[in-house]
Amino acid sequence: MDNKEQHKYDGTNCLINNHMATMKGHIVTEMISNTSSVNQSKNDSTDLNESVRLMSSIERTQAVIEFDLSGTILRANEAFCNAVGYTENEIVGQHHRIFVDSEYAKTDDYRRFWEDLGRGAPQSGEFERKRRDGSSLWLMAAYSPVMDDSGKPYKVVKVGMDITEAKTGLLAAMAESDKVNNMMRQMPINVMLCDKDLVLTYMNETCYNTLSKLEGQLPVKTDDLIGTCIDVFHKDPSHQRKLLADPKKYLPYLSEIVIGGEDVRLQADGVYDADGEFIGCMATWTVITDQKKLERENEEAQQRERESAEDLEKKVNMLLETAETVGSGNLDVAVPFESEDAIGNLAKGIGKMITSMRESKEAEDAQRKDIENKVDMLLKCTVAAGEGDLTVKVPFSGDDPLGLLAQGTEDMLGNMMEAMSSIMTGVDEIDQGAQQISSASQSLSGAASEQAANLEEISASIEEMSSMTQQNADNCTQAASLSAQSLEAASRGETEMGAMNTAVDDIMQSSNEISKIIKVIDEIAFQTNLLALNAAVEAARAGEAGKGFAVVAEEVRNLARRSAEAAKNTSSMIEESTKRAENGAAIAKRVGEVLGEIVDGTKQVNSLLDDIANASKEQTDGVTQINRGVSELDTVTQQNAGNSEELAATAEETAAQVATFRDIVNKFTIEDSSSSQQKSQGTQSSKNGIRSAQKPSNDQNAENVIPFQQDAFANF
Numbered sequence: 001m002d003n004k005e006q007h008k009y010d011g012t013n014c015l016i017n018n019h020m021a022t023m024k025g026h027i028v029t030e031m032i033s034n035t036s037s038v039n040q041s042k043n044d045s046t047d048l049n050e051s052v053r054l055m056s057s058i059e060r061t062q063a064v065i066e067f068d069l070s071g072t073i074l075r076a077n078e079a080f081c082n083a084v085g086y087t088e089n090e091i092v093g094q095h096h097r098i099f100v101d102s103e104y105a106k107t108d109d110y111r112r113f114w115e116d117l118g119r120g121a122p123q124s125g126e127f128e129r130k131r132r133d134g135s136s137l138w139l140m141a142a143y144s145p146v147m148d149d150s151g152k153p154y155k156v157v158k159v160g161m162d163i164t165e166a167k168t169g170l171l172a173a174m175a176e177s178d179k180v181n182n183m184m185r186q187m188p189i190n191v192m193l194c195d196k197d198l199v200l201t202y203m204n205e206t207c208y209n210t211l212s213k214l215e216g217q218l219p220v221k222t223d224d225l226i227g228t229c230i231d232v233f234h235k236d237p238s239h240q241r242k243l244l245a246d247p248k249k250y251l252p253y254l255s256e257i258v259i260g261g262e263d264v265r266l267q268a269d270g271v272y273d274a275d276g277e278f279i280g281c282m283a284t285w286t287v288i289t290d291q292k293k294l295e296r297e298n299e300e301a302q303q304r305e306r307e308s309a310e311d312l313e314k315k316v317n318m319l320l321e322t323a324e325t326v327g328s329g330n331l332d333v334a335v336p337f338e339s340e341d342a343i344g345n346l347a348k349g350i351g352k353m354i355t356s357m358r359e360s361k362e363a364e365d366a367q368r369k370d371i372e373n374k375v376d377m378l379l380k381c382t383v384a385a386g387e388g389d390l391t392v393k394v395p396f397s398g399d400d401p402l403g404l405l406a407q408g409t410e411d412m413l414g415n416m417m418e419a420m421s422s423i424m425t426g427v428d429e430i431d432q433g434a435q436q437i438s439s440a441s442q443s444l445s446g447a448a449s450e451q452a453a454n455l456e457e458i459s460a461s462i463e464e465m466s467s468m469t470q471q472n473a474d475n476c477t478q479a480a481s482l483s484a485q486s487l488e489a490a491s492r493g494e495t496e497m498g499a500m501n502t503a504v505d506d507i508m509q510s511s512n513e514i515s516k517i518i519k520v521i522d523e524i525a526f527q528t529n530l531l532a533l534n535a536a537v538e539a540a541r542a543g544e545a546g547k548g549f550a551v552v553a554e555e556v557r558n559l560a561r562r563s564a565e566a567a568k569n570t571s572s573m574i575e576e577s578t579k580r581a582e583n584g585a586a587i588a589k590r591v592g593e594v595l596g597e598i599v600d601g602t603k604q605v606n607s608l609l610d611d612i613a614n615a616s617k618e619q620t621d622g623v624t625q626i627n628r629g630v631s632e633l634d635t636v637t638q639q640n641a642g643n644s645e646e647l648a649a650t651a652e653e654t655a656a657q658v659a660t661f662r663d664i665v666n667k668f669t670i671e672d673s674s675s676s677q678q679k680s681q682g683t684q685s686s687k688n689g690i691r692s693a694q695k696p697s698n699d700q701n702a703e704n705v706i707p708f709q710q711d712a713f714a715n716f
Contacts, residue, residue, distance in 0.1 A: 058159060063139065067156045069118040071096040074155065083139075083162050085132035099129040099137075120145045120153040126167065127160075138167035193271065195280040198230045198237075198244065210287065214259060233259070243268070247278050256288070263289045315343045319350060331358040374402045378409060389669045390417045417670045424665055431658045437542050438651035444535060445644035451531075452637045454524065459630050461517050466623045468510045473616040475503040476609050504585045507612075511578040514619075518571045521626065525564035528633065532557030535640075545650055552643045559636050563629045570622040577615045584608050 058064060063080035067073055073091050081088055084099060091098065096114075097105040104110055117123060124142040131137050141160030145153035190210050193202035203211075203225065212222045219232045231237035243250040247270040254267045266285040273279050318336045325333045335351040338344055377395050384392040390413050394406040535553035539546030587608055 063141075063158075063160045063162065065158045067096060067158070069114075069145075069153060069156065071114050080160070083131075083137060083160075084129070101130060117143055117145055117156050118153065120147065126163070136164070137162065138164045190285045192283045192285075193280055194230055194283070196244070196278065198240065198281075200225050200228055200230060201280065202226070207285075214262065217259070217261065244281060247281070251281070262287050263292045312343055315339075315347070319343075319347060322350065322354075326354055326357070331361065371402060374406070378402075378406060381409060381413075385413055385416070390420065391669055416668075420665055420668050420670050424662070427658050427662050427665065431655055431662075433542060434545075434651045434654040434658065437538070437545065438648045438655075440538050442644070442648055444531075445641050445648070447531065449641060451524075451528070452634060452641070456634075458517075458521060458524065459627065459634075461520075462623055462627045462630060465510075465514050465517060466620065466627070468514070469616055469619045469623055472507050472510065472619070473613060475507070476613040476616060478503075501585060501589070504581050507581045508578055508585075511574050511581065514574050515571060515578075518567045518574065518626075521630075522564055522567040522571075524633075525560045525567060528560035528563070529557055532560060545654060546647075549643055549647050552640060556636050556640060559629075559633055563633055566622075566625050566629050570619075570626055573615070573618055573622050577612075577619060580608075580611055580615055584612060 059077050059079075061079075063077065063083050065073065065076040065080045073094050073096065076086075076088050076091060078088075081091070084091075097110075100110065113123060122142060122144045125140075127139050127141055129137045129139060139160035140163045141158055143156055143158050146155050146157055148154050188206060190207035191202075191204045192200060192207055194200050208222060211218065211225065215222050220228050230240065234240055243253055251268055251270040254265075256263060256265050258264065264285050265288045266283060268281055268283050270278055271280045271282050315337060322333055322335060331354060333354065335347040335354075337347060339347070374396055381392050381394050392413065394410045397403050397406055532553045535556070536550055539550035539553060542549070587604060
């Protein structure tokens with residue numbers, strides 16, 4: 001719409017502007033009149049007092065400021081200074097532009113404003129000025145040039161009134177009015193206003209555009225509608241006038257009408273002023289032609305859907321009856337209808353499903369009978385196996401689950417048969433092993449008894465050796481006494497030296513005898529170690545039953561090793577004693593030959609005798625250790641004898657359990673007895689590497705107590 005048409009719709013703004021113009025006129029007329037009266041009073045010298053009173057009244061009630069013709073401030077009264085926020089001293093001499101926007105002060109309009117005043121043309125109206133703090137100040141003012149006697153202007157007097165509050169409210173009202181107008185103009189619905197005489201006064205853009213499309217079917221052109229009475233749209237306007245005659249009773253009013261072939265839904269509402277007086281009517285309307293068409297199409301579609309639903313329900317009921325019949329187990333039924341729609345396809349699918357179920361049932365019946373027969377045969381085989389007959393055979397096979405089960409059952413029976421055969425062979429082997437363990441245990445017990453007797457003899461020999469060692473110590477003491485006496489008498493030294501030589505010879509002889517005894521002890525330790533090793537080998541062959549005996553054998557072997565080490569140490573000590581005895585004999589010989597050096601020789605003999613005494617003490621300690629080791633070995637030997645007896649008893653108990661186990665296994669039928677006997681003999685022949693223990697005779701050596709293979713012992 002152009003600006004002319006737009007102005008038609010903005011009637012509210014027009015009323016506001018007219019009101020403002022009227023108010024401006026009154027105020028400006030009053031101020032100009034007052035200003036003219038002042039000028040006239042100044043020229044009238046006869047009425048000076050009246051002029052003074054009039055000026056005083058203006059000064060009190062109006063904002064007054066004076067300028068020269070260029071706009072420089074000459075004077076300002078208190079009311080003006082209060083309005084702008086300056087003092088008079090701050091603005092006198094300043095240009096008027098300090099009260100206006102800086103951009104406006106640069107414009108041609110502002111320049112012409114002062115040029116017109118300079119020519120004597122007064123200016124009046126509303127002026128927006130700036131206070132000291134930058135806020136807006138609205139003044140209703142008159143700029144009046146003051147003439148001199150020659151009729152030329154020489155200054156300008158401005159008289160104004162602060163209208164900021166009223167102007168701000170008016171601007172806010174205008175802004176709100178513009179907002180409402182814009183909202184009405186841009187509303188997406190059609191809006192029209194008419195007065196009490198039903199004359200159209202307003203339409204929004206939506207309404208204008210809608211009616212423009214229907215203009216060919218309207219009695220009036222769209223651009224001429226404003227100002228036209230709405231009676232032109234009705235054949236009988238009395239109905240509408242009746243409604244508007246009593247708006248509070250009949251409005252709002254909703255109706256559907258036809259305009260130019262289009263269906264329209266219209267609602268009429270009353271418009272009232274601030275006092276509640278009816279001032280007109282507002283009509284909002286919408287073209288619903290497409291909506292009505294869609295409603296009719298929806299009704300037709302709903303009718304078709306109802307008919308289709310009824311037919312579908314009927315067919316579904318028939319299918320449900322068929323399904324119930326099939327569910328009860330009767331498969332000799334058929335689908336009662338055929339069609340090419342979705343329910344027909346479902347019916348075909350159900351028919352195929354029934355046929356497939358019928359064929360599946362027949363196949364399942366045949367398969368069930370076959371499964372029952374095979375299960376009966378499998379049951380007979382398992383019952384026979386449970387009764388002990390492992391030679392039974394499954395009479396069928398196949399790749400199906402039952403065939404695989406039959407094959408698995410037959411494999412299981414075969415595996416059980418082989419396991420039972422192996423168990424029979426193992427029982428025989430265990431029985432033979434138990435007998436060998438029992439025999440070896442008895443032999444070991446006898447050997448332990450004999451070893452205990454030998455240890456008693458060794459203990460007696462060690463006690464004798466201990467006595468001889470003590471005698472050596474006594475001889476050393478005596479030799480020391482004789483050496484001391486040799487200092488007193490040289491003659492007696494030769495005699496005593498002979499005695500010392502004799503004592504040294506005795507020590508050497510005793511050392512040789514002790515060495516022989518140590519060798520015997522070392523041989524005993526070696527034989528004991530061999531016995532322990534043989535016992536460990538036999539315990540390993542015995543398996544679980546020989547674990548306890550293996551521990552005992554290991555302990556015996558450790559004690560034998562300790563005895564050997566003690567004997568070795570003792571032998572070293574005795575050899576050292578022998579060497580020292582020989583050294584003492586040589587010294588004694590030299591003492592006899594060099595009697596003149598008796599004093600020095602006697603000192604050397606004393607030193608040697610101290611060494612002999614220490615050696616004798618060490619010999620005594622070694623003999624004590626040997627005696628302790630022999631005692632421990634005797635204790636271990638006694639334990640070996642007891643363990644051997646327990647091992648023999650365990651072997652006998654194992655033999656009894658093997659007999660019981662053989663009776664249980666014999667309950668199963670696996671193969672003929674001759675085959676089992678051959679297999680047992682083969683197993684026995686393969687086990688001949690296990691030597692049976694023999695009880696040694698009294699004249700046998702210790703290493704022959706338990707026979708063993710030399711190669712096996714070396715590997716062990």
